Structures are given as structure tokens and as C-alpha cells.
Amino acid sequence: MTGTVARIEKKNPLGAITGFFKGVVTDFIEGDIFVKLSALVMGAGYFRRKQIIKGIIVTLFQAVIILFAGGFGRHYLSRIGTLGSVEYAPVFNFETMKNEINDYDHSFQILLFGVVSIIVLAVAFMFYLRNIRNVRALELRAKSGLHIHTFLDDVRSAKDERFHITLLTFPCLGIVLFTIVPLIIMITVAFTNYDQLHMPPASLFTWVGLENFKALFSNNIASSFGYAFGKVLSWTLIWAFAATFSNFFLGIMLASFINNAKTKLKRVWRTGFIVSIAVPQFVTLLIVRNFFARQGIANTLAADIGLTSFLQNIGLSPAHLDFIPFLTDPNWAKVMVILINIWIGIPFTMLIATGVLMNIPKELYESAKIDGASPFKQYIYITMPYMLFVTAPFMITQVVHNINNFNVIYLLTQDIYTTTDQALAAVNAKEIDLLVTWLHRLTQEQYDYKMASVIGIMVFVVCAVFTLIAFNLVIGRNKEDKFQL
Amino acid sequence: MRKYKELQIMSLTLRHLFLLLLVLVWLAPIVWLVFNAFSEFPGLNIRKFFPDSYTLENFRVLLFDTSDTVARFPVWFANTLKIAIFSCIVASSFVLMVSYAMSRMRFHGRRSLMSIGVILGLFPGFLAMIAVYFILRTFGLTNNHWGLVLIYSGSSGLGYLIAKGFFDTISETLSESARIDGATEMQVFWFIIIPLSKPIIVYTVISAFLAPWMDFMFASIILNSGIATDWTVAIGLYRMLDRSFINTHFARFCAGGLLISIPISVLFVIMQKFYVEGITGGAVKG
Numbered sequence: 001m002t003g004t005v006a007r008i009e010k011k012n013p014l015g016a017i018t019g020f021f022k023g024v025v026t027d028f029i030e031g032d033i034f035v036k037l038s039a040l041v042m043g044a045g046y047f048r049r050k051q052i053i054k055g056i057i058v059t060l061f062q063a064v065i066i067l068f069a070g071g072f073g074r075h076y077l078s079r080i081g082t083l084g085s086v087e088y089a090p091v092f093n094f095e096t097m098k099n100e101i102n103d104y105d106h107s108f109q110i111l112l113f114g115v116v117s118i119i120v121l122a123v124a125f126m127f128y129l130r131n132i133r134n135v136r137a138l139e140l141r142a143k144s145g146l147h148i149h150t151f152l153d154d155v156r157s158a159k160d161e162r163f164h165i166t167l168l169t170f171p172c173l174g175i176v177l178f179t180i181v182p183l184i185i186m187i188t189v190a191f192t193n194y195d196q197l198h199m200p201p202a203s204l205f206t207w208v209g210l211e212n213f214k215a216l217f218s219n220n221i222a223s224s225f226g227y228a229f230g231k232v233l234s235w236t237l238i239w240a241f242a243a244t245f246s247n248f249f250l251g252i253m254l255a256s257f258i259n260n261a262k263t264k265l266k267r268v269w270r271t272g273f274i275v276s277i278a279v280p281q282f283v284t285l286l287i288v289r290n291f292f293a294r295q296g297i298a299n300t301l302a303a304d305i306g307l308t309s310f311l312q313n314i315g316l317s318p319a320h321l322d323f324i325p326f327l328t329d330p331n332w333a334k335v336m337v338i339l340i341n342i343w344i345g346i347p348f349t350m351l352i353a354t355g356v357l358m359n360i361p362k363e364l365y366e367s368a369k370i371d372g373a374s375p376f377k378q379y380i381y382i383t384m385p386y387m388l389f390v391t392a393p394f395m396i397t398q399v400v401h402n403i404n405n406f407n408v409i410y411l412l413t414q415d416i417y418t419t420t421d422q423a424l425a426a427v428n429a430k431e432i433d434l435l436v437t438w439l440h441r442l443t444q445e446q447y448d449y450k451m452a453s454v455i456g457i458m459v460f461v462v463c464a465v466f467t468l469i470a471f472n473l474v475i476g477r478n479k480e481d482k483f484q485l
Numbered sequence: 486m487r488k489y490k491e492l493q494i495m496s497l498t499l500r501h502l503f504l505l506l507l508v509l510v511w512l513a514p515i516v517w518l519v520f521n522a523f524s525e526f527p528g529l530n531i532r533k534f535f536p537d538s539y540t541l542e543n544f545r546v547l548l549f550d551t552s553d554t555v556a557r558f559p560v561w562f563a564n565t566l567k568i569a570i571f572s573c574i575v576a577s578s579f580v581l582m583v584s585y586a587m588s589r590m591r592f593h594g595r596r597s598l599m600s601i602g603v604i605l606g607l608f609p610g611f612l613a614m615i616a617v618y619f620i621l622r623t624f625g626l627t628n629n630h631w632g633l634v635l636i637y638s639g640s641s642g643l644g645y646l647i648a649k650g651f652f653d654t655i656s657e658t659l660s661e662s663a664r665i666d667g668a669t670e671m672q673v674f675w676f677i678i679i680p681l682s683k684p685i686i687v688y689t690v691i692s693a694f695l696a697p698w699m700d701f702m703f704a705s706i707i708l709n710s711g712i713a714t715d716w717t718v719a720i721g722l723y724r725m726l727d728r729s730f731i732n733t734h735f736a737r738f739c740a741g742g743l744l745i746s747i748p749i750s751v752l753f754v755i756m757q758k759f760y761v762e763g764i765t766g767g768a769v770k771g
Contacts, residue, residue, distance in 0.1 A: 171642030278750030
């Protein structure tokens with residue numbers, strides 16, 4: 001049973017596509033004159049079957065697309081190869097005796113509307129092919145004397161068997177406009193020289209092929225991107241795993257510690273931890289950042305109890321400073337952001353873990369007890385594996401979330417942390433940066449969109465590789481029956 | 486025997502002392518925020534944990550004093566409320582629509598759509614944001630609250646997984662019997678599934694409503710004009726801690742943080758309750 005399901009799901013997508021095109025061709029050849037006419041005027045087949053309204057709508061759609069392709073589409077698609085050639089320049093107009101701006105090319109608009117045109121035309125073309133198949137199907141229905149849907153029938157079916165189309169149209173349109181199109185554009189920007197020196201409208205940018213990717217992996221006098229990328233990437237990975245696993249293990253420990261029968265007032269303790277979630281994260285992060293500032297309260301307290309001088313004596317804090325550089329020294333800052341992230345994350349993990357812990361079958365513990373397992377062994381061999389099994393997909397998404405965890409790093413270190421590493425500073429990176437905060441700085445402060453796009457693509461590659469490996473490791477081994485009694 | 490009992494009491498006391506210590510660590514910054522909100526000293530008190538003297542002045546200035554050009558809290562609150570309400574309406578309907586279609590209906594391409602959703606989730610959200618910014622600018626929608634509404638709600642359909650999980654648990658026999666009685670799919674959606682889904686609807690609505698209050702990154706990119714009356718609460722509070730303002734505005738920042746924490750935490754507690762119900766309650770109903 002499961003075998004057939006798997007086989008159906010592993011249908012070859014390439015086969016499905018070629019099948020579709022073959023179907024279009026045979027439908028066109030075998031169809032009557034109105035099917036063939038539909039290839040010219042899309043509504044023809046519907047008019048023949050008296051689906052007047054549908055015919056008009058489809059034909060109007062065709063007219064709009066042709067106008068679009070001839071005007072808007074042609075204008076931008078003809079320039080997309082070069083991304084524009086007429087540079088922005090003031091021109092003196094002798095009639096008005098004033099300086100005016102010439103009819104310049106705006107590279108980004110050409111890229112944006114070019115990509116939009118390609119997508120619109122591609123969708124319209126698929127719709128056009130689909131239309132031939134629909135018309136042919138309609139002809140076959142008519143020939144075998146079946147009921148031809150009226151327009152009202154179509155409206156009714158939008159509420160019933162095609163209700164999913166009604167539901168999904170607007171959300172999908174939103175996703176296309178606000179995620180897919182922007183992503184395609186940013187991916188294409190990675191192959192251009194769009195940066196501070198090539199900023200529309202003042203100047204043009206153009207295609208440079210794989211130059212930016214080469215720059216990201218090269219380390220020489222001209223560019224230290226290779227060096228910085230290696231450093232930032234490794235810290236991003238360390239951070240993502242440290243942040244995820246510290247929250248996971250400590251959160252479960254805390255949850256089971258509170259859940260323990262010996263602990264009184266369970267609710268009070270839980271509430272104590274949850275209060276910190278209720279304050280918005282950016283407020284707590286900014287508060288904590290000032291707490292640990294150079295002249296912050298933490299430093300005053302540390303100096304008062306002699307912690308500062310103690311740390312200096314054992315060499316953990318620089319001796320030339322009279323404070324502990326909590327968020328300004330590379331090593332201190334890295335440890336601190338992980339600790340602060342534990343502070344932020346544990347209440348969440350505790351909430352989730354409490355729910356899961358209560359669901360662990362009590363029989364598992366009872367039989368372990370009979371076999372003489374200590375509480376520690378029960379934790380290692382029952383609680384942990386069970387939690388891992390239940391929360392593994394959540395953990396994987398959590399690692400991806402942490403790779404992109406902008407808020408913690410940005411709000412804790414922005415404007416405070418400065419790097420002393422010249423090679424990093426040259427490409428506007430810092431030791432504490434994640435790929436995503438580096439990307440943010442490159443765009444918001446340096447306008448280096450080309451390298452930001454390359455880094456964005458790298459983030460995707462890292463996340464995708466990790467997700468694929470992790471899911472295969474977790475789901476590949478079928479452990480489902482292990483915990484079912 | 487007595488010795489054993491003493492040992493047990495010791496371990497119990499230690500256990501609770503340890504928890505007390507942890508809770509203190511977790512509460513310290515929050516307590517610090519609350520006390521500083523009432524502090525008479527306007528800047529960052531670096532000598533003592535607790536302020537020397539207390540006042541309600543910070544709240545008065547924040548809420549009623551329009552002469553403070555840095556802190557325009559009532560305006561920020563109104564802006565954020567407007568953005569939150571509109572993006573909440575669009576985003577919650579999108580999420581419920583997508584999750585119903587993905588959970589209760591079977592159609593060609595459903596699985597591929599879901600895989601596309603997973604793949605899109607692997608791109609850093611900020612990457613798309615850069616292009617979205619330029620697109621919105623082309624249409625004059627930057628430094629505009631409607632642009633921000635579009636950003637919060639536009640792609641919200643991707644966050645359908647939790648609601649889908651809930652719809653999955655509602656028994657198929659309910660909709661099946663309604664269909665036998667002649668109900669269309671839309672009627673099943675409106676009259677059978679939606680009334681049964683109160684927990685997940687409340688959860689979806691509140692989490693969509695809260696997003697604009699918590700978001701700093703997207704708002705700071707779209708509302709970058711530097712005009713204080715355009716900002717949302719998050720950007721406004723962040724700017725109050727600029728190096729040039731922190732010595733006059735830290736206490737007001739704490740007051741503002743405290744003020745928005747109250748409604749947010751109330752909503753959050755409600756949401757948590759409904760979230761747990763949403764995860765566990767659906768199965769019981771079947």
C-alpha cells in the first residue's frame with residue numbers, strides 16, 4: 001500500500017511536462033476547426049459551444065496580453081540584455097531655457113519590469129496552451145452529448161470542486177509578488193555590477209557574469225571577501241548550532257526540573273520564566289544591551305564585587321581596559337550573544353518541552369525503574385531520545401531560523417561593536433556578523449547590492465544543504481515504532 | 486532514618502533555591518525595565534540597579550507632552566495600530582484560506598505547491614526585502630504605512646502550516662456528511678469548519694496582529710525617512726536609545742516599553758491558551 005503511494009508521488013516531473021506539450025499538439029491536430037481557430041483567437045472554441053461570457057473574457061485576456069507584450073514588454077525586454085545604454089544626463093532645452101533630464105535608462109527598472117514581463121508572458125503562454133486543451137475537451141463533451149457548462153455552472157464550481165482555486169488565487173498572487181519576483185530579481189542582481197558606483201538613476205549597471213561569485217571566494221589585495229566570507233560563514237554555523245542546541249538541551253532540562261514531582265509551586269516557576277517572553281523582543285534586547293554596555297550596570301556591579309580585576313588577573317579580560325568588554329570584544333561578544341540568546345529562548349523551549357514531556361508514556365519510566373535505571377539514565381535513554389524524536393523537525397527549522405536570526409545580533413551589537421580586523425573592515429564585515437547581518441549592512445550602509453545578493457544566495461545554499469542532510473538523517477531512519485507501545 | 490529525612494529536606498531546599506536563582510536571573514532585566522520606567526533620573530543609571538527616586542513624569546511626558554520631538558509615542562501607537570489591524574485582516578484570511586485548501590482539499594499540484602513553500606522558506610527573508618523595497622519605491626509606497634501593510638500581509642500565505650495542522654485533525658466525516666446533504670465546498674468551509682476552528686482562528690488573528698508590533702527590521706527599511714511621526718513603536722523606541730538621546734530618554738524608553746508590553750502580554754497569554762487548545766483540542770472534537 002505504502003509502496004504504491006510512494007510510486008505515485010515520485011512521478012517524473014519531466015515526463016509530466018513533456019506529456020502536457022504532447023497533449024497540446026495532439027489536441028490541436030485532432031480538434032475541429034474551432035479548436036484550431038482557438039490558437040488564433042482564444043475565445044473561438046467557447047463561442048462555438050455558446051459559452052459566450054467565457055469566450056469574451058478569454059479573448060479580452062488575449063488582447064490585453066498582446067498589447068502588454070507589444071508595449072510594456074517589448075520596451076523592457078529589448079533592453080534587458082544590456083540593462084540600458086542611455087546614461088542619465090542633464091540636457092539644456094533651448095525652448096524653455098532650462099536644464100532638463102534626458103530620456104535615460106534606469107537599469108533597475110529595466111531588470112524589474114523585464115523580469116515581470118518574462119513571468120507574465122510565460123504564464124500567459126501556459127494559459128494559452130492550456131486553453132487549447134480545454135477547448136478540445138469541450139468539443140469532445142459536446143460530441144458525446146454531455147452537458148456543456150454555462151457561465152453560472154462555472155461560478156458554482158468555483159464555490160465547490162474548484163473552491164481551492166478561489167481560496168488560493170490571492171494568497172498565491174501575494175507570494176508571487178512579494179516573495180518570488182523579489183527573489184528572482186535579487187538572484188539576477190548577483191550577476192550584475194549593481195553597487196554604490198553603479199546606482200540608478202545616476203548611472204547604469206550591467207551584467208558581469210560570475211565575477212561576484214569569483215570575488216566572494218578570492219582573497220587577495222584587491223578583495224578580502226574570501227577571508228571575510230570564511231570567517232562570517234563559520235561563525236554563522238557555530239552560532240546557529242550553539243544557539244539551537246543550547247536552547248534545546250537547557251530548555252528540556254529546565255522543563256523536566258520543574259515538572260519533577262519534588263518541585264513545589266510549578267505554576268509560579270513557569271510564570272516567572274514566561275514573563276520575559278511577554279515583553280517584546282526588541283525591548284528586552286535593547287534593555288539587555290544597555291545592561292551590559294561599557295558603562296552599564298553590569299560593569300559597575302562587576303567592578304564592585306571585584307570581578308573585573310579578577311578576570312583581568314586570569315587574563316580573560318583585557319588589562320588595558322577598566323571595564324569588561326561584554327559586547328565589544330570579539331570573543332566576549334560571541335559568548336555573550338549566545339548566553340543572551342539562551343536567556344531569550346529558554347522560556348519558549350520550556351513551554352514546548354513541558355507539553356511534550358507530559359505526553360511521554362509513563363510506562364516507559366515505570367519499566368525502566370523496575371529494571372533499576374537511575375533518574376540520570378532515564379533522562380539519557382528515555383527523555384532525550386523521545387524529545388529528539390518528537391521535536392527533530394522543529395529543531396531543523398530552528399537551525400535555519402538561527403542562521404537568519406537578525407534581531408539578536410543586530411539589536412545587541414549594532415552601533416556598539418567595531419572591528420579591529422582591517423581585512424574584515426575593508427569589506428564591511430565584523431567578527432560578530434552573521435551572513436544575514438552582513439548582508440543587511442552591505443545594502444543599508446554600503447549599497448553593495450551585488451555582493452549582498454551573492455551572500456543571500458549563499459545563505460540559501462547553506463540552509464538548503466543543511467535541511468536536506470538533516471531531514472534525510474532524521475526521517476530516513478524510520479524510528480516511528482520505537483516509542484509506540 | 487532522621488538523617489535521611491534531613492538530607493531530603495536539604496535537597497528540596499537546594500532545588501528550590503536553584504530555581505529561585507534562575508528566575509531572578511530571568512526577571513532581572515524585566516524588573517530593571519519596570520523600575521527605570523518610574524525613575525526620576527532621565528538617563529541611564531550606571532551606578533545602581535534601583536533608581537534613587539520615583540516619579541510618574543516619564544509616562545506623562547510620553548503620553549501627553551507633544552513638545553518632545555523625539556518621543557511621539559501616541560502617534561507611533563496609532564500608526565502601529567493602523568498597520569496591525571489592516572495587515573491582520575489580510576494575513577489571517579490568507580493563512581486560513583491557504584491552510585484550508587492544503588488540508589481539506591485534494592487537487593492537482595498540491596504537493597508541488599507545498600514543496601515550493603518549503604524552498605522559499607530557505608531564502609533569507611531579508612534578501613527578498615531588498616527588491617521589495619525598490620519595487621515599493623517605484624510605486625511610491627516607501628515611507629508609507631500601506632507599503633508596510635503589503636509587506637506584512639503579502640506573503641503571509643506561506644505561514645499556513647500551524648493552521649493546516651489544526652484543520653488536519655478535524656474529522657473528515659463531518660464535511661463528508663455535509664457534502665452528502667448537498668453542501669458545496671464553500672459551505673463546508675464557512676458553516677462546518679470555520680465554526681469548529683475558533684482556537685486556531687484566535688491564534689492566527691493574534692499572531693498576525695502582533696507581528697507589526699514586534700517587527701523592527703522590515704519597518705526600519707520601509708520607514709527610513711527620519712520623520713518621527715511616520716514611525717512605528719518599534720522604530721521609535723529604538724531611535725530613543727540613539728547615542729544622542731539616551732541620556733535624556735532612557736527612562737522614557739523604559740516607560741514606553743512597559744506601556745506596549747501590557748497589551749502585548751495580554752494578547753500573548755490569550756494566544757498561548759488558544760495555541761495549546763488548537764494543537765490538542767482538534768483531535769477531541771473528531
